[in-house]
Amino acid sequence: MLLAQRDRTLKHWYLVILAMTIFGSQVSHSASFYEQLQAVELADAHVDALGQVEASGDIDRKVVCLRPMRKGLPNISAEEVGEQVRVHLYGHGGSGWTLLWGSVDKAVQLFKEKAVAHKFNELVPITIVGAGCMGKATALSLYHEGYRNIRIIAERDDSIASLNSTGYLAMVSLATENESEKKQAEQLAIDTLKGYQMVDKGTHPFINEGVHLIDVYSGLGKEGEDGPLETYTGIEPYAEAGLLPKPQDGVVKFSTGVSYPMRKFQTYFMDTRVLMKAFDRELKARNIPVIHETVGSLEDIKTYVVFNCSGLGAAKLNNDDKVYPNMGLLLELAHQPLKKLDYIIYTRYQPPGTAKRVGPMDKADIYFMPRSGGLLGATFVDHNDGSDKALNEKLFTRILRENKQFFGYPLD
Numbered sequence: 001m002l003l004a005q006r007d008r009t010l011k012h013w014y015l016v017i018l019a020m021t022i023f024g025s026q027v028s029h030s031a032s033f034y035e036q037l038q039a040v041e042l043a044d045a046h047v048d049a050l051g052q053v054e055a056s057g058d059i060d061r062k063v064v065c066l067r068p069m070r071k072g073l074p075n076i077s078a079e080e081v082g083e084q085v086r087v088h089l090y091g092h093g094g095s096g097w098t099l100l101w102g103s104v105d106k107a108v109q110l111f112k113e114k115a116v117a118h119k120f121n122e123l124v125p126i127t128i129v130g131a132g133c134m135g136k137a138t139a140l141s142l143y144h145e146g147y148r149n150i151r152i153i154a155e156r157d158d159s160i161a162s163l164n165s166t167g168y169l170a171m172v173s174l175a176t177e178n179e180s181e182k183k184q185a186e187q188l189a190i191d192t193l194k195g196y197q198m199v200d201k202g203t204h205p206f207i208n209e210g211v212h213l214i215d216v217y218s219g220l221g222k223e224g225e226d227g228p229l230e231t232y233t234g235i236e237p238y239a240e241a242g243l244l245p246k247p248q249d250g251v252v253k254f255s256t257g258v259s260y261p262m263r264k265f266q267t268y269f270m271d272t273r274v275l276m277k278a279f280d281r282e283l284k285a286r287n288i289p290v291i292h293e294t295v296g297s298l299e300d301i302k303t304y305v306v307f308n309c310s311g312l313g314a315a316k317l318n319n320d321d322k323v324y325p326n327m328g329l330l331l332e333l334a335h336q337p338l339k340k341l342d343y344i345i346y347t348r349y350q351p352p353g354t355a356k357r358v359g360p361m362d363k364a365d366i367y368f369m370p371r372s373g374g375l376l377g378a379t380f381v382d383h384n385d386g387s388d389k390a391l392n393e394k395l396f397t398r399i400l401r402e403n404k405q406f407f408g409y410p411l412d
């Protein structure tokens with residue numbers, strides 16, 4: 001019955017593709033496609049008797065992590081406090097890697113303007129608080145600009161947002177509140193894209209690995225239908241500006257036999273674990289230390305220059321009530337045929353046979369990224385610090401069940 005339905009869908013889309021090829025597409029997207037993809041391996045992924053996802057078989061571990069969200073835009077600003085120059089660089093939500101190079105360049109530029117006024121030379125002592133992607137990339141960038149007296153202080157550099165990030169270059173998780181903020185964020189994103197293009201081509205001044213172009217698939221279904229639904233992927237602004245390829249509509253058939261009409265985009269995949277390791281190697285090569293300490297107050301730092309790259313920590317360190325956590329849950333996978341899984345799925349999804357639900361256009365229910373051993377995710381729960389274990393388990397179960405359905409596996 002299910003197979004017959006799949007075959008009918010496939011046949012329907014063969015005819016659509018044929019018609020599009022002969023008569024030209026009715027939509028503004030370019031040529032259609034038909035692709036066969038390896039499905040994510042979930043045959044050995046289960047929930048236990050309590051209905052909780054088991055961290056065994058195809059599931060390596062369940063991860064709870066927090067995005068450093070900020071109402072409005074990230075704070076990228078410079079101020080003078082007595083003789084000290086403080087540059088703030090935090091609050092990038094779920095788009096920190098997407099906005100990285102543009103944000104770091106802007107922060108370094110603000111510092112350089114102050115440095116001229118203060119007559120700082122290249123030996124001025126600089127403390128960077130935070131060892132996430134913002135802190136580490138800022139340190140390397142300052143070194144590249146000639147500064148030689150830099151140290152990083154951080155509570156930790158493991159289990160942080162920058163390492164847990166899934167590495168999808170897209171404008172999907174910021175809390176901008178108006179068109180002007182959205183445009184400013186898009187400019188940072190475009191400047192960042194140029195940085196990754198340099199990394200990909202091997203022309204970046206200090207990083208040349210961990211980034212490549214990747215296909216991204218999202219749904220085409222309309223509200224109220226079953227299966228993958230039309231989704232705002234966050235790649236649209238780049239595609240519209242001609243910076244990334246225009247999307248195409250077509251059909252994806254997975255190795256399990258399920259097939260769906262889908263929209264294909266391209267963006268950069270940033271393997272955040274590889275990139276963070278590369279940052280560490282480059283910092284070490286330049287003798288920039290990472291000191292593991294918790295900073296109680298920015299007043300405690302006595303260097304002339306401080307970069308505040310403390311992510312969520314900025315809520316306290318800069319007394320910023322616009323900063324709040326947004327919880328992302330991930331199921332990290334094991335035993336995946338990763339070489340054949342070099343794609344991203346980012347789509348809203350209506351599981352067949354369940355009550356219809358309405359979610360935001362830009363938040364995916366099915367979210368597969370090939371980072372590390374491959375992962376499924378991700379929730380976007382605002383003002384949630386991850387401590388509600390019952391809710392987390394419920395969401396992990398939702399993630400697994402819906403992915404099993406999407407990729408064509410029977411439910412337990």
Ligand SMILES: Cc1cc2nc3c(=O)[nH]c(=O)nc-3n(C[C@H](O)[C@H](O)[C@H](O)COP(=O)(O)OP(=O)(O)OC[C@H]3O[C@@H](n4cnc5c(N)ncnc54)[C@H](O)[C@@H]3O)c2cc1C
Nearest residue numbers: 096097098130131132134155156162165168295311313328
């Ligand atoms: C599940 C998940 C998925 C994501 N996916 C994506 C994605 O696909 N694409 C994308 O672009 N972005 C994504 N992000 C967002 C991205 O990871 C973050 O925006 C980015 O990592 C923020 O970097 P950061 O350096 O500001 O903060 P963090 O990585 O959080 O680093 C903050 C640093 O500050 C230190 N610190 C804090 N307070 C103190 C203190 N008082 N004293 C000393 N040190 C302190 C911390 O220890 C840490 O070293 C994702 C995030 C999560 C959680």
